[in-house]
Amino acid sequence: MDVQPDDLPDGLVVADGAGRVVCFNAAAARITGRSREEALGSPLHTALPLEDLDGRRWWQLTDPYRGPAIRTAQPERNLLLPGGHEVLVAARYVRNRPCGPVERVVVTLRGTEARRRTERSHAELIATVAHELRSPLTSVKGFTATLLAKWERFTDDQKRLMLETVNADANRVTRLIAELLDISRIDSGRLEVRRQRLDLPTVVRRHVEAHIAAGEPASRFRTEIADSLPDLWADPDKIEQVLANLLENAVRHGEGTVTIEVRPASSPREPGAAGTAVTVSDEGPGIPEESMSRVFTRFWRGSRRGGTGLGLYIVKGIVEAHGGVITVERAQGADRAEAAPRPQAGAGARAEDAGASGARFRFILPVGAPAFLA
Numbered sequence: 001m002d003v004q005p006d007d008l009p010d011g012l013v014v015a016d017g018a019g020r021v022v023c024f025n026a027a028a029a030r031i032t033g034r035s036r037e038e039a040l041g042s043p044l045h046t047a048l049p050l051e052d053l054d055g056r057r058w059w060q061l062t063d064p065y066r067g068p069a070i071r072t073a074q075p076e077r078n079l080l081l082p083g084g085h086e087v088l089v090a091a092r093y094v095r096n097r098p099c100g101p102v103e104r105v106v107v108t109l110r111g112t113e114a115r116r117r118t119e120r121s122h123a124e125l126i127a128t129v130a131h132e133l134r135s136p137l138t139s140v141k142g143f144t145a146t147l148l149a150k151w152e153r154f155t156d157d158q159k160r161l162m163l164e165t166v167n168a169d170a171n172r173v174t175r176l177i178a179e180l181l182d183i184s185r186i187d188s189g190r191l192e193v194r195r196q197r198l199d200l201p202t203v204v205r206r207h208v209e210a211h212i213a214a215g216e217p218a219s220r221f222r223t224e225i226a227d228s229l230p231d232l233w234a235d236p237d238k239i240e241q242v243l244a245n246l247l248e249n250a251v252r253h254g255e256g257t258v259t260i261e262v263r264p265a266s267s268p269r270e271p272g273a274a275g276t277a278v279t280v281s282d283e284g285p286g287i288p289e290e291s292m293s294r295v296f297t298r299f300w301r302g303s304r305r306g307g308t309g310l311g312l313y314i315v316k317g318i319v320e321a322h323g324g325v326i327t328v329e330r331a332q333g334a335d336r337a338e339a340a341p342r343p344q345a346g347a348g349a350r351a352e353d354a355g356a357s358g359a360r361f362r363f364i365l366p367v368g369a370p371a372f373l374a
């Protein structure tokens with residue numbers, strides 16, 4: 001196959017054994033702002049007048065043609081073009097035999113925008129994490145210091161209250177750290193999915209029971225589980241985490257009845273293959289239309305009742321690691337819509353009607369059966 005230098009996404013500059021530029025591709029012209037005609041035939045150091053961050057001339061410093069004969073490359077580094085324009089530069093010195101003269105110097109150039117962007121998002125992530133960890137730790141520190149200093153002055157009830165707060169905040173920190181570890185696995189593609197036969201209806205019922213045991217009225221939940229579901233192979237711990245997060249959100253951020261439906265569906269990514277769809281909907285305020293695209297991003301939280309805003313990011317990461325998809329929409333509050341006559345579009349639609357439709361999260365998992373069962 002014939003790959004042309006202009007096909008490369010990176011800048012490519014090649015100089016011959018005499019240090020004259022013989023190749024200057026389109027990306028190199030774009031990155032340096034010089035034309036190919038200008039560059040071809042001119043010495044490498046004038047076609048590509050690079051300086052390091054201390055302002056030293058790069059080609060003089062590295063001297064590919066007269067430098068140590070064992071040198072075969074320059075690792076990628078951040079250099080400056082005239083005008084202070086940053087670029088990532090790497091070079092290879094091509095010799096026909098080991099330690100022989102340099103026949104060609106091959107230089108690649110890359111813009112730094114993409115790297116800057118990831119650096120910025122890393123810095124933001126660290127700042128947010130530090131902030132999230134600080135508030136519970138401040139309370140842990142404050143209450144323990146107070147208790148240690150004035151133990152005798154508090155009644156048992158006061159001490160208990162402080163210790164309960166410390167306990168809850170320590171739990172928050174632990175949970176946050178577990179979430180951050182999940183996020184780092186998701187972001188680096190290391191989230192492992194250990195598939196086994198999973199009885200989804202049982203898991204759903206167990207999570208509902210847990211909420212009821214924790215004090216929610218049983219009437220707050222409705223489960224609708226289809227009679228025949230395809231066998232599902234998924235990672236039990238992770239799917240539990242997904243359900244736990246969605247239910248917790250529906251209870252905490254939503255209102256009214258929380259409905260959980262489990263139905264057969266067609267697999268989201270392989271047309272014709274089977275899958276299972278789970279819908280969790282509530283009758284609360286729902287997610288404002290303009291925020292729907294952001295609910296699955298990390299640290300986004302809408303209400304004051306919010307936690308850290310990591311739950312749905314992790315949910316999405318887990319569902320996608322299973323080859324599934326997750327979406328959010330407005331639940332139209334099916335029961336109410338049927339019971340009450342629909343308001344006329346326009347004039348009749350009141351703010352309360354718009355608010356009467358909660359959030360509906362729906363994820364679809366492919367059955368994920370192992371190859372030996374297919």
Ligand SMILES: Nc1ncnc2c1ncn2[C@@H]1O[C@H](COP(=O)(O)OP(=O)(O)OP(=O)(O)O)[C@@H](O)[C@H]1O
Pocket residue numbers: 245249250251253254282284285286287295300301302303305306307308309310311312313358359
């Ligand atoms: N069922 C829901 N109804 C209304 N708003 C919701 C619902 N589920 C999520 N949200 C909104 O989406 C935001 C992000 O949810 P997410 O689960 O990612 O974070 P969180 O619940 O705030 O914190 P965490 O889950 O990390 O403890 C929430 O803060 C809330 O504003």
Ligand SMILES: [Mg+2]
Pocket residue numbers: 245248249307311312
């Ligand atoms: Mg949540």
